[in-house]
Amino acid sequence: MGNHMFDAIRAAAKPDARFVESPDGRCWSYSDMLGASARIAGALEKLSVRPGDRVAVQAEKSPEVLMLYIACLRAGAVYLPLNTAYTLAELDYFISDAEPRLVVVSPAARETVGELAGRYGAHVETLDASGSGSLMDLASDQPPDFTDAECGPDDLAAILYTSGTTGRSKGAMLTHDNLLSNALALRDYWRFTSEDRLIHALPIFHTHGLFVASNVVLLSGASMIFLPKFDADEVLRLLPRASVLMGVPTFYVRLVQHRELTRETVGRMRLFISGSAPLLAETHEAFRRRTGHAILERYGMTETNMNTSNPYDGERIADTVGFPLPGVELRVTEPETGVPLRDGETGMIEVRGPNVFKGYWRMPEKTEAEFRSDGFFITGDLGKIDERGYVHIVGRGKDLIISGGYNVYPKEIETEIDRLDGVVESAVIGIPHPDFGEGVAAVVVREKGSTLEERMILQGLRDRLARYKQPKAVVFVDELPRNAMGKVQKNVLRERYGKVLEAAFAAGST
Numbered sequence: 001m002g003n004h005m006f007d008a009i010r011a012a013a014k015p016d017a018r019f020v021e022s023p024d025g026r027c028w029s030y031s032d033m034l035g036a037s038a039r040i041a042g043a044l045e046k047l048s049v050r051p052g053d054r055v056a057v058q059a060e061k062s063p064e065v066l067m068l069y070i071a072c073l074r075a076g077a078v079y080l081p082l083n084t085a086y087t088l089a090e091l092d093y094f095i096s097d098a099e100p101r102l103v104v105v106s107p108a109a110r111e112t113v114g115e116l117a118g119r120y121g122a123h124v125e126t127l128d129a130s131g132s133g134s135l136m137d138l139a140s141d142q143p144p145d146f147t148d149a150e151c152g153p154d155d156l157a158a159i160l161y162t163s164g165t166t167g168r169s170k171g172a173m174l175t176h177d178n179l180l181s182n183a184l185a186l187r188d189y190w191r192f193t194s195e196d197r198l199i200h201a202l203p204i205f206h207t208h209g210l211f212v213a214s215n216v217v218l219l220s221g222a223s224m225i226f227l228p229k230f231d232a233d234e235v236l237r238l239l240p241r242a243s244v245l246m247g248v249p250t251f252y253v254r255l256v257q258h259r260e261l262t263r264e265t266v267g268r269m270r271l272f273i274s275g276s277a278p279l280l281a282e283t284h285e286a287f288r289r290r291t292g293h294a295i296l297e298r299y300g301m302t303e304t305n306m307n308t309s310n311p312y313d314g315e316r317i318a319d320t321v322g323f324p325l326p327g328v329e330l331r332v333t334e335p336e337t338g339v340p341l342r343d344g345e346t347g348m349i350e351v352r353g354p355n356v357f358k359g360y361w362r363m364p365e366k367t368e369a370e371f372r373s374d375g376f377f378i379t380g381d382l383g384k385i386d387e388r389g390y391v392h393i394v395g396r397g398k399d400l401i402i403s404g405g406y407n408v409y410p411k412e413i414e415t416e417i418d419r420l421d422g423v424v425e426s427a428v429i430g431i432p433h434p435d436f437g438e439g440v441a442a443v444v445v446r447e448k449g450s451t452l453e454e455r456m457i458l459q460g461l462r463d464r465l466a467r468y469k470q471p472k473a474v475v476f477v478d479e480l481p482r483n484a485m486g487k488v489q490k491n492v493l494r495e496r497y498g499k500v501l502e503a504a505f506a507a508g509s510t
């Protein structure tokens with residue numbers, strides 16, 4: 001049977017070629033990767049990690065963490081990356097839910113997390129090669145070859161907890177073939193070859209940086225420059241040495257603001273990709289004006305890997321996420337019944353294919369509720385397919401406000417607010433309201449120097465939105481809080497401004 005994912009990685013590896021380099025000049029070739037991952041897999045075995053066991057990892061981004069991910073594939077363990085921002089209380093939830101055999105953390109967290117992990121029967125290790133008995137120390141005593149665990153297409157490779165942007169995080173179970181089929185589809189769709197060098201500035205605890213970026217590079221025998229985080233100056237400095245950038249929309253917003261972004265700096269680049277959150281059409285246009293490149297936007301999620309992409313050769317259209325990837329079926333349905341709608345009609349986006357996860361970890365009811373009987377996964381995203389076949393995301397079904405019994409989709413209102421003069425961007429949230437259950441409220445970022453006031457916004461929306469959709473209160477802020485993937489954190493907005501907005505409702509500010 002072999003090892004479904006790792007055999008493909010091994011087959012694509014060119015031993016002498018560069019695989020990953022860090023900005024401090026450290027470099028790993030593909031043969032270094034094969035050796036390091038074998039040694040770590042040997043260490044995992046020594047620590048009694050058996051196929052199917054979970055290995056939870058909360059560690060700063062580094063090539064070593066990537067080697068650990070590959071080692072888990074080889075050992076048949078289930079890799080479980082955790083956001084480095086998670087607190088001890090949050091870790092408690094993930095560790096109690098996933099019951100990992102091993103938890104790998106940074107040296108500073110060893111003691112505190114060790115105590116917590118011990119309560120759930122997990123062992124704790126650190127990744128630093130300090131000579132003080134870390135996982136890396138144990139790995140350095142292991143041979144550079146390893147008998148890979150037998151893993152079929154349907155065996156679990158990873159559990160990724162959803163970001164929790166819209167609710168409690170759930171563990172999405174991803175199989176070897178979920179990862180492999182998607183990485184191969186993306187490699188071919190985006191024309192990756194061993195000549196490519198990717199600027200990798202994304203976190204690696206999320207599907208985007210871990211699977212989309214790293215797996216595509218691995219499976220094309222390409223190389224990447226591994227940055228600890230996004231820094232516009234650093235990325236601009238590296239652009240002349242690279243061919244592809246994968247980013248979240250915030251990267252592109254920052255790059256466009258940078259004086260040094262010119263056609264010359266991007267002269268050797270062949271592709272700029274964006275995803276994980278909506279890219280504003282203005283950013284797409286500004287980037288094209290400055291560089292001559294149309295950013296390629298794609299759409300995916302933790303549970304499904306990538307679903308759609310704008311084309312490599314054809315027209316890349318702003319505000320769309322392109323076409324379903326080869327092998328992925330996508331339909332738009334009436335959300336309640338799942339009955340497919342016609343092109344142009346807005347409804348629930350559903351997908352089916354080898355990319356779609358196996359289910360939520362230990363949540364069979366939740367899993368059942370999110371699949372149709374014919375195997376389509378209900379993404380929770382609302383969208384439509386236009387007459388040319390491009391998929392548009394119109395909003396998130398999970399991001400719904402029910403005001404006075406009416407369904408209000410925030411994205412529709414945000415789009416209208418963003419059109420008003422003096423507005424940079426906005427977020428619309430539901431806040432408890434004494435009469436309507438939930439009331440619509442808007443959080444708005446004004447352009448510098450703008451004198452825009454609440455009444456001007458309400459005036460501007462009066463003829464454009466039904467009354468029940470119009471915000472009942474507005475607050476102005478300097479910027480919207482975003483998570484590491486560039487998603488606006490509406491839970492943070494609700495916490496931060498909920499009381500002020502409730503008071504404004506009570507005062508009947510509209």
Ligand SMILES: Nc1ncnc2c1ncn2[C@@H]1O[C@H](COP(=O)(O)OP(=O)(O)OP(=O)(O)O)[C@@H](O)[C@H]1O
Binds near residue numbers: 162164166168170
């Ligand atoms: N190109 C894109 N344009 C618009 N939205 C996108 C795009 N790419 C991804 N998304 C959004 O990101 C979501 C996937 O994000 P992710 O899997 O990280 O978790 P989340 O949905 O934010 O978290 P949770 O499911 O816990 O609420 C998609 O469902 C979609 O709403």
